[in-house]
Amino acid sequence: MMKSIVSILVLLLHIPMYQLTQADIIDELANYFKAGNAKEIGKEFAPSVELIIIDQEDVYNKAQAEQILKDFFIKNPPNKVTVIHRLNSSQNYRLGIFLLQTKTGKFRVTVTMKKNYNAFLISELRIDPDKE
Template sequence: MKPLLALMLLLLHFPSNNTLQADIIDDLSVQFKLGNSKEIAKSFAASVELIIIDQEDVYSKAQAEQILKDFFVKNPPNKSSIIHRLSTNPNYRLGIFSVNTKTGKFRVTITLKKNTANIFLITELRIEPDKE
């Protein structure tokens, strides 16, 4: 009986790969609520297409982190919720969040693609004023 219990606990401790992949959207939503550009940037690809309000370009990981940090300084977030997630494709993830800040509400769209190491990385990050 004890070996079976140990196996069950081990399986609960290490979720399946699909669960881990879906969790990146949840984790990013939490980091947006916290305004944690450093943690978000850990999921950036080497270059990121960044669209923040009307500023759009492709940036290096370090540049994109700094631009996101500046956004959070100007717009301190206090709430983030997931509006939509797409996780049916094994190589692609999409998350859309509603982020409330002290200056207004924003819609955040994140596109992630799986790299050669089987890790999802952010290739596009879009922050737009929410039209609601």
């Protein structure tokens, strides 16, 4: 019993800490979108973010991007989020695609994250009306 516990601890010590804290970043983001929590999503933004929301597109700093996302959630209160695709096999890149159902309609959300030092940060966030 003690030998297996020691083996697990040794194994965990070989996993970089950022991988433990960001292991399920796509799922965390999906939960933040479901809650309409622009503040928590904003914590994951890179210093500058390419933000495309419906027909508005530009590069913004973290604070501006968070405010624009907050405004989107005010106009489109979320009901449900489904992760429809994820790419997490690259060491330097993550991608998540969500179906976001709101009180005003359905949207397809694409989140692109790039590795910045030891963490993945959102470099691009795209919200388009769902074409279904």
